[in-house]
């Protein structure tokens with residue numbers, strides 16, 4: 015549908031495995047993500063979730079098939095164009111958040127905005143507002159090492175949303191958190207997503223969490239099927 019913010023069709027991907035030939039990980043993945051939809055991606059370890067998220071996030075290219083972001087086909091686009099779309103339209107959260115340790119929580123959210131051409135004043139205001147939405151106003155000037163795991167992960171969500179992406183892609187974002195903290199981070203995500211039209215594709219092994227999202231898709235035999 016034209017209103018899709020992220021669309022994958024017939025996406026395939028294989029990796030070479032030395033002498034042993036190749037492993038076909040994705041065999042025709044179809045996905046339509048609409049604005050405001052939060053979709054869980056579940057699959058056993060090794061099924062290809064990270065591969066799929068990397069392709070959806072324009073960090074890797076499929077062997078065949080199409081990826082569209084905001085209706086724009088990405089196939090055959092230059093690296094420069096793909097990077098521009100990735101910066102403007104996509105946000106990422108990883109299990110291990112990769113916050114920059116030498117910078118404060120606020121700076122971690124400000125820097126990606128400066129890289130995207132936003133003025134410092136605007137970037138600071140956005141960082142402040144995002145951190146306030148996840149209850150971290152009092153932690154803005156702390157460095158990651160002075161924050162708890164849940165706090166760091168909330169900062170990572172804010173950073174992913176710093177440039178107001180259309181789509182958030184998250185790989186096991188609550189995997190290293192205890193259940194209470196994981197709930198807290200998830201609630202923060204839903205709060206941030208609500209009303210902004212942000213769509214999210216979230217890989218998780220946590221089936222309780224998955225069940226609270228709008229839809230659950232399972233990666234099975236290299237394809238996505240409703241769970």
Ligand SMILES: Nc1ncnc2c1ncn2[C@@H]1O[C@H](COP(=O)(O)OP(=O)(O)OP(=O)(O)O)[C@@H](O)[C@H]1O
Nearest residue numbers: 029030037039057058059060061062063064065066
């Ligand atoms: N660069 C690569 N070269 C060769 N094989 C790879 C490469 N990346 C991934 N694979 C293989 O592709 C398959 C899918 O890997 P992927 O990391 O996408 O799975 P996953 O579902 O994210 O797993 P997990 O839940 O354990 O993170 C695995 O068999 C993996 O070994």
